[in-house]
Amino acid sequence: MIKLLFFAELEEIVGSRELTIEKGELTIVELKQFLKEQYPTLPVDRAMIAVNEEYVEDTNVIKANDVVALIPPVSGG
Amino acid sequence: MRQLENKLFLITNEEISIQDVVNKVVHPNAGAINTFIGTVRELTKGKKTIYLKYDAYESMAEKKLAQIGSEIQQRWPEALVAITHRIGRLDITDIAVVIAVSTPHRADSYDASRYAIERIKEIVPIWKKEHWEDGEKWIGDQLEKTAYPTGKPEEEHLS
Numbered sequence: 001m002i003k004l005l006f007f008a009e010l011e012e013i014v015g016s017r018e019l020t021i022e023k024g025e026l027t028i029v030e031l032k033q034f035l036k037e038q039y040p041t042l043p044v045d046r047a048m049i050a051v052n053e054e055y056v057e058d059t060n061v062i063k064a065n066d067v068v069a070l071i072p073p074v075s076g077g
Numbered sequence: 078m079r080q081l082e083n084k085l086f087l088i089t090n091e092e093i094s095i096q097d098v099v100n101k102v103v104h105p106n107a108g109a110i111n112t113f114i115g116t117v118r119e120l121t122k123g124k125k126t127i128y129l130k131y132d133a134y135e136s137m138a139e140k141k142l143a144q145i146g147s148e149i150q151q152r153w154p155e156a157l158v159a160i161t162h163r164i165g166r167l168d169i170t171d172i173a174v175v176i177a178v179s180t181p182h183r184a185d186s187y188d189a190s191r192y193a194i195e196r197i198k199e200i201v202p203i204w205k206k207e208h209w210e211d212g213e214k215w216i217g218d219q220l221e222k223t224a225y226p227t228g229k230p231e232e233e234h235l236s
Binding site: 073 | 117131132133134136137138155162173174192194197198199200202203204205206215216217
């Protein structure tokens with residue numbers, strides 16, 4: 001099981017801040033593909049990905065119980 | 078509650094006390110304390126904002142603020158840094174962020190403060206939604222950059 005977090009406009013498109021998916025290991029690329037199929041309007045490629053609160057590369061592997069956040073371009077300050 | 082308020086890097090729903098943030102960097106070795114106060118502006122590119130809503134991935138945002146603090150201490154080893162960012166609804170002129178940096182000499186305090194606010198706009202997961210008379214929108218990409226192809230900001234985005 002992997003926990004997914006969505007923020008800002010991504011949260012509005014998905015309709016929820018938090019989702020869990022029943023998957024074991026998968027790469028960021030595979031996760032993005034999965035999300036594009038589930039949510040065709042989600043701007044997945046504009047988002048940075050954080051696993052357990054650290055930004056990661058696309059080649060990273062997500063493991064069970066990881067928390068994966070889609071981080072759209074930030075606008076703090 | 079007291080403990081929370083003492084955190085050097087803090088996301089809060091409450092009004093920010095500038096003095097509280099400044100107090101966190103007071104030190105006998107400091108000859109300067111530079112304070113940056115980010116406030117909510119009414120007009121952006123001619124469009125009138127009624128109010129803003131800020132949201133954050135709070136736990137990660139505090140970590141990233143702390144990372145900025147570490148980066149500053151690598152560049153300016155004697156600097157002390159405290160940053161508080163407010164989330165929730167903010168009205169025009171409200172304070173969204175306060176950065177306090179103390180250093181032995183004034184030039185470094187200006188440089189480190191500038192560094193902190195630029196980095197906040199690059200790596201800290203905080204978002205603002207502008208509410209206008211005729212609509213609302215999540216704001217992203219204030220730096221007018223597009224996606225981060227490698228999934229995270231490149232070094233060139235970070236300096």
